[in-house]
Amino acid sequence: MSARELHLLHTRPDARLLAAWVARHHARHERQAADLGDALHGLLRAAFGEAAPQPFRYLDEERGLLAYTRLGAEEMAAQVALADPLAAETLGLGASARHEGYRLRAFPTCWRVGQVLEFEVRVRPTVRGAKGEQDAFLHAVSKAPGAPLQREAVYEQWLREHLAARQGASREIWQDAVALEEVRLAGYQRSVIVRRSQAPEGEARRARAIDGPDVLLRGRLRVIEPDGFAHLLARGVGRHRSFGFGMLLLSRPS
Numbered sequence: 001m002s003a004r005e006l007h008l009l010h011t012r013p014d015a016r017l018l019a020a021w022v023a024r025h026h027a028r029h030e031r032q033a034a035d036l037g038d039a040l041h042g043l044l045r046a047a048f049g050e051a052a053p054q055p056f057r058y059l060d061e062e063r064g065l066l067a068y069t070r071l072g073a074e075e076m077a078a079q080v081a082l083a084d085p086l087a088a089e090t091l092g093l094g095a096s097a098r099h100e101g102y103r104l105r106a107f108p109t110c111w112r113v114g115q116v117l118e119f120e121v122r123v124r125p126t127v128r129g130a131k132g133e134q135d136a137f138l139h140a141v142s143k144a145p146g147a148p149l150q151r152e153a154v155y156e157q158w159l160r161e162h163l164a165a166r167q168g169a170s171r172e173i174w175q176d177a178v179a180l181e182e183v184r185l186a187g188y189q190r191s192v193i194v195r196r197s198q199a200p201e202g203e204a205r206r207a208r209a210i211d212g213p214d215v216l217l218r219g220r221l222r223v224i225e226p227d228g229f230a231h232l233l234a235r236g237v238g239r240h241r242s243f244g245f246g247m248l249l250l251s252r253p254s
Helices: 015-025 028-033 036-051 073-082 085-091 136-143 151-163 226-235
Strands: 007-011 056-060 064-069 103-106 116-123 126-129 132-135 178-196 207-223 249-251
Touching: 007 073, 015 036, 015 085, 036 056, 036 064, 036 073, 036 085, 036 178, 126 136, 132 136, 132 207, 136 151, 151 178, 151 207
Parallel strands: none
Antiparallel strands: 007 064, 007 103, 056 064, 116 207, 116 249, 126 132, 178 207
């Protein structure tokens, strides 16, 4: 399989079964802390194991879930056939009276230098410091008290810095692969995500609820390095990429 081969998976999780899955697979004291991204992460792992598609984006009950995956049609069919039955049914992977089943299509891998595309990405723009993970905007405010900072500008800068190679550090292939021609803040809210600590075998992992920014960015990018751009799509943007953040959705310029 080519390192650049990529497919787009679309499925419509069953909302009723999803709620039941969360209740069944989270301890009673964790249920209030369980978030949808965490639940879908667990479902995808239950269905696909190490081959779980990511990054992914859950749009809503009607539009369903999108994910990038290296699995081709035959490999995907084999994974679905071996998937945990409840996880597969909850994700809507199998055709039934309620669901049409999953759809998989090859995603473009040959990008043209200079090609312009519109993008949308859900991200959690945070920085890590002595106090752990912190909202990039609040971090900027703490560094420049009294300065007239705009949330949109801070998040735009965060995205630009994330996609660029850092001076003095080894460059990843996806860094500097695109130039951002336009970035705008399309949505902002605070949300709680759940992360579970590692635990010794046989012991339950402890859930930790983390409040932070939940941001939708839209804009226009230009492809600088096609191979790096293909890797960026498969990797995703920012942290928490296996929990519903970081998937670059693309469209033709309007």
